[in-house]
Amino acid sequence: MARIALDAMGGDHAPEATVAGALLALGDIDPAHSIQLVGRTEIIRERLETLLTGEFAHAASWRDRLEIIDAPDVIAMHDKPVAAIRSKPNSSMAVGLRLQAAGQSDGFVSAGSTGAQMAASAVILKLHEGLLRPAIPTVLPTSRQPVVLIDSGANVDCSPQELVQFAWLGAIYAEDILGRSAPGIALLNIGEEPEKGSKEVKDAHKLLQQQEALAFRGNCEGRDILSGQNSHGQVDVVVCDGFVGNVLLKFYESVAPLAFEALKRAGVDRRLLERGFKAFDYSETGGAPLLGVRGVSIIAHGSSSARAVKNAIRVALRAVESHMDEHIGRRLPVKVETS
Amino acid sequence: MARIALDAMGGDHAPEATVAGALLALGDIDPAHSIQLVGRTEIIRERLETLLTGEFAHAASWRDRLEIIDAPDVIAMHDKPVAAIRSKPNSSMAVGLRLQAAGQSDGFVSAGSTGAQMAASAVILKLHEGLLRPAIPTVLPTSRQPVVLIDSGANVDCSPQELVQFAWLGAIYAEDILGRSAPGIALLNIGEEPEKGSKEVKDAHKLLQQQEALAFRGNCEGRDILSGQNSHGQVDVVVCDGFVGNVLLKFYESVAPLAFEALKRAGVDRRLLERGFKAFDYSETGGAPLLGVRGVSIIAHGSSSARAVKNAIRVALRAVESHMDEHIGRRLPVKVETS
Numbered sequence: 293m294a295r296i297a298l299d300a301m302g303g304d305h306a307p308e309a310t311v312a313g314a315l316l317a318l319g320d321i322d323p324a325h326s327i328q329l330v331g332r333t334e335i336i337r338e339r340l341e342t343l344l345t346g347e348f349a350h351a352a353s354w355r356d357r358l359e360i361i362d363a364p365d366v367i368a369m370h371d372k373p374v375a376a377i378r379s380k381p382n383s384s385m386a387v388g389l390r391l392q393a394a395g396q397s398d399g400f401v402s403a404g405s406t407g408a409q410m411a412a413s414a415v416i417l418k419l420h421e422g423l424l425r426p427a428i429p430t431v432l433p434t435s436r437q438p439v440v441l442i443d444s445g446a447n448v449d450c451s452p453q454e455l456v457q458f459a460w461l462g463a464i465y466a467e468d469i470l471g472r473s474a475p476g477i478a479l480l481n482i483g484e485e486p487e488k489g490s491k492e493v494k495d496a497h498k499l500l501q502q503q504e505a506l507a508f509r510g511n512c513e514g515r516d517i518l519s520g521q522n523s524h525g526q527v528d529v530v531v532c533d534g535f536v537g538n539v540l541l542k543f544y545e546s547v548a549p550l551a552f553e554a555l556k557r558a559g560v561d562r563r564l565l566e567r568g569f570k571a572f573d574y575s576e577t578g579g580a581p582l583l584g585v586r587g588v589s590i591i592a593h594g595s596s597s598a599r600a601v602k603n604a605i606r607v608a609l610r611a612v613e614s615h616m617d618e619h620i621g622r623r624l625p626v627k628v629e630t631s
Numbered sequence: 632m633a634r635i636a637l638d639a640m641g642g643d644h645a646p647e648a649t650v651a652g653a654l655l656a657l658g659d660i661d662p663a664h665s666i667q668l669v670g671r672t673e674i675i676r677e678r679l680e681t682l683l684t685g686e687f688a689h690a691a692s693w694r695d696r697l698e699i700i701d702a703p704d705v706i707a708m709h710d711k712p713v714a715a716i717r718s719k720p721n722s723s724m725a726v727g728l729r730l731q732a733a734g735q736s737d738g739f740v741s742a743g744s745t746g747a748q749m750a751a752s753a754v755i756l757k758l759h760e761g762l763l764r765p766a767i768p769t770v771l772p773t774s775r776q777p778v779v780l781i782d783s784g785a786n787v788d789c790s791p792q793e794l795v796q797f798a799w800l801g802a803i804y805a806e807d808i809l810g811r812s813a814p815g816i817a818l819l820n821i822g823e824e825p826e827k828g829s830k831e832v833k834d835a836h837k838l839l840q841q842q843e844a845l846a847f848r849g850n851c852e853g854r855d856i857l858s859g860q861n862s863h864g865q866v867d868v869v870v871c872d873g874f875v876g877n878v879l880l881k882f883y884e885s886v887a888p889l890a891f892e893a894l895k896r897a898g899v900d901r902r903l904l905e906r907g908f909k910a911f912d913y914s915e916t917g918g919a920p921l922l923g924v925r926g927v928s929i930i931a932h933g934s935s936s937a938r939a940v941k942n943a944i945r946v947a948l949r950a951v952e953s954h955m956d957e958h959i960g961r962r963l964p965v966k967v968e969t970s
Contacts, residue, residue: 514877514878518889532878535832535875539853540882541853542853542854548890551887555894560894
């Protein structure tokens with residue numbers, strides 16, 4: 293009986309994809325759960341009526357599991373994140389997260405501006421004690437088990453201490469959500485040797501070696517990410533700063549369409565291609581939790597379809613049910629010692 | 632009538648692949664050119680005899696276009712680059728580069744340690760005036776024209792000034808080797824907005840805007856690299872620090888084999904796959920010139936096959952013939968003004 297607040301105004305295809313996504317989710321999740329649609333009441337209501345009298349006529353009876361929460365302000369993609377949170381206190385993001393802080397909601401999902409959601413979540417939900425910054429994990433398919441890349445949330449200029457905290461957040465995520473025990477942690481670098489890399493990465497390497505409760509497997513290189521291992525063993529979590537993570541993931545997303553086209557031109561059957569590339573499509577995972585905040589804030593892709601929104605709501609439910617947030621609060625070392 | 636010095640000892644498959652690569656090259660390039668095999672004389676001679684009396688019997692008459700230059704020291708992959716250059720003055724790298732500095736050779740090719748080659752080239756050939764660091768460009772296939780990613784040479788902790796110099800080096804390379812006029816330059820970042828990114832990247836953005844002789848197209852994101860354009864137009868050169876470039880390229884190299892396997896499992900015919908993936912295989916390009924040194928130093932992949940070595944020798948010849956080195960010396964702004 294969890295209540296998930298959905299930012300109905302966030303994302304490239306809002307409110308169409310968000311409202312439809314909520315209806316798809318209601319048909320898919322346990323009937324004990326409900327969804328709070330946060331945004332401009334008139335817009336949401338109009339969209340909802342259109343869908344419930346058309347495409348989603350079968351969903352009319354789920355109406356009592358849907359609540360509309362008014363949030364008149366709208367954050368645009370070009371708004372500066374922190375300023376937007378301050379100057380638009382009644383945006384769908386701020387209202388949705390405040391519901392949770394007040395105990396009236398259990399999780400929040402948005403496909404809006406990632407920067408604004410990170411800022412609003414940190415301000416409204418607050419960070420766990422000792423944490424310097426929240427981070428976003430992305431689960432990538434590999435030739436073995438899926439691997440967690442953290443941070444993919446565009447945290448730039450990360451300190452060695454922050455990289456160590458990302459390792460901890462990734463480890464707890466890998467345990468709670470992927471079911472790994474003692475997940476292997478690797479630091480993304482230009483070589484496996486500890487003396488390689490930028491100043492921050494070299495210092496982070498030293499600090500990670502001191503984290504006795506983490507299974508640190510040393511550095512991994514770009515080529516090791518998708519193999520799920522380095523020369524020291526299985527890698528479940530790859531740690532990097534958000535600049536590298538962001539560039540890498542956006543690059544990765546662009547490879548499959550290019551390969552798809554090249555193979556189609558080479559004469560490969562489209563249906564075989566679709567089947568083969570399915571393993572690489574992680575857009576359907578829906579969203580990733582912002583790790584480190586006290587609560588559940590799920591970041592969905594800006595281009596989320598209704599199906600992706602539905603999946604993001606499922607991710608929120610899994611985060612609520614796994615109590616990952618509490619585990620992070622309990623297990624995160626309050627202070628990373630500097631050497 | 633260029634003389635190319637080949638590091639016969641460098642690379643995972645040396646001296647087999649290097650000596651065989653030299654013979655392949657001799658059959659492929661203008662007969663006026665010659666090759667200098669640099670390394671341990673006995674080892675090279677033995678290998679050469681084996682090949683010339685076996686697989687390469689047809690090449691016996693090319694012998695007078697081959698010279699063996701003795702270099703008794705060997706640099707191992709685990710040697711620290713700068714220290715190795717100092718402590719092993721008669722390594723194949725040092726000897727090969729000194730030949731060029733002395734005017735007895737026109738270009739140098741090695742598949743050995745990239746770090747050692749960068750250090751030795753900077754020390755022995757020297758850098759152009761005002762240049763802070765040399766850089767390595769990599770040419771990537773895109774859905775349009777190929778694009779130059781610079782730096783891919785593992786230069787870490789790059790200053791904004793260094794990033795601007797990489798942009799200049801990349802532009803001249805794109806003109807001389809890829810034949811682009813007024814190549815479009817983009818700065819790799821986490822968003823197109825100038826205020827995004829790390830401190831270094833934000834400052835580099837400001838400096839690049841002041842380079843009136845460069846066609847600066849602003850930032851590009853990870854997804855734009857393989858599309859060869861951003862919202863401001865065609866992108867011929869993508870500028871990033873060597874940490875990001877290294878991680879990105881090694882990651883990219885690992886994607887194709889993974890996709891290949893997934894598609895084979897999905898039932899796609901192996902030959903169609905090989906044809907389709909050919910466009911993504913840039914290992915056969917042979918090597919990339921170290922840009923910014925006074926001379927020609929071609930960095931080949933450590934895992935170079937004989938065919939890749941042959942191609943690297945061709946790259947060296949193209950660099951010699953295009954006089955790219957002189958163009959860099961003439962056109963590089965001696966000092967990048969800080970704002």
